[in-house]
Amino acid sequence: MYVIASDATVVSRAAGRVLLAGTEANLDEIRAIVATLADNARGQVFIEVPSAAAIDPMATPERVTVTWLARDVRSGDMGTGLACAPGQAVARAIRAWVGEMSTGDADIDGDAICVWLGKDVPHDAASV
Template sequence: MYVIASESAALAQATGRVLLAGTENDLDEMRAIIATLGDRARGQVFVEVPSAADIDPIATPERVTVTWLARDVRTGEMGSGLACAPGQALGRAVSAWVGEMSTGEDVFDGDGLCAWVGRSVPAAYLDRAV
């Protein structure tokens, strides 16, 4: 079962896996949400930033992993030669993670997935992801 959290409080109350996805514009809110997660939380945080110079480590519970996605070292659409647009790397990362970590069947997955997506993430890139 997938739950898309529109409020940060829903993520703090999640009993299964968590997924947070946002850009540099969502960092303050993401940090606040992560601070509410319990020690038993498990899941993934994706943060897309303009460059590696914008990475500012985030403390998380032990079973929550943070992956930083720097746009300046990624490309846009395959074969286009274009730069990575804001939200593009994030959409690919979320799509890959959900595809790898979830079948969509509670019987196989074992528990639910509660996801939160930052307000600054263009919907066009996440529509393909989930």
Template sequence: MSKIAPSPTEHNTAACRSSRHTRVQHVIAADETSLAELEALLSTLPLCSTGRVFIEIPDDTACTDIAVPPRMVLTWLDRSRRSGAPGTGRGCASGEALSRAVIAWADEMLCDDGDATRIHLLGGYLGTADIVEHLTGVRGIAPAHIHTPPRYGLSSPR
């Protein structure tokens, strides 16, 4: 009896172990106000998902247990330990650390015009708007490929 190889896009234990399995990269951004949305999103991802999760928090007391797929990296961005805009002497404003981190990651990691990275931005409006502006204006990513809360009105209808 011959064994049928899993398809490159199928998601089950055998498929995810295959070297030919297509792994879509994710970049997910959230803040302390969107942790419930973040956990709901993460629970829908296959275990074989790869990518980065950035979470901006006011200080380290806001860290909590967040389960991410094993091939994803979780980065906590503590605003109390970061400075604001260079030369201002101000502290890091809400959304500022998140937008800087995601924009830097995108500039380094989104290299291919055919990139199938899935982008989910769940943080506050200001940081999310900055990220969307950079991704669409500088990186040339179609707004329809960026998932944001509908209440922000930042993404095009799918």
């Protein structure tokens, strides 16, 4: 089960795992949300940036991982030869993470995953 959070308060009170995702445009919001997480929080943060030069490490609780997704080293849609469009890498990362970390069975998965998505994350990424 997923709980879609619209603000930091919902995420900071999450009892289960958290998933935060956005692009460089959402970096300040993501940092603010991460700062509210409890020390025992667990989950994943995905941040898509134009290039590795835009990576600015952040401190997180021990069981929260941050993955930086540089667009300039990723391809767009398979077989097109196009560059990665803004929001494309983070949407793929969300779908892959949910596919790996969730069976779709609440009894097996346990606590709900609290999800916060930046405004520029493609809407189809939220439909995983």
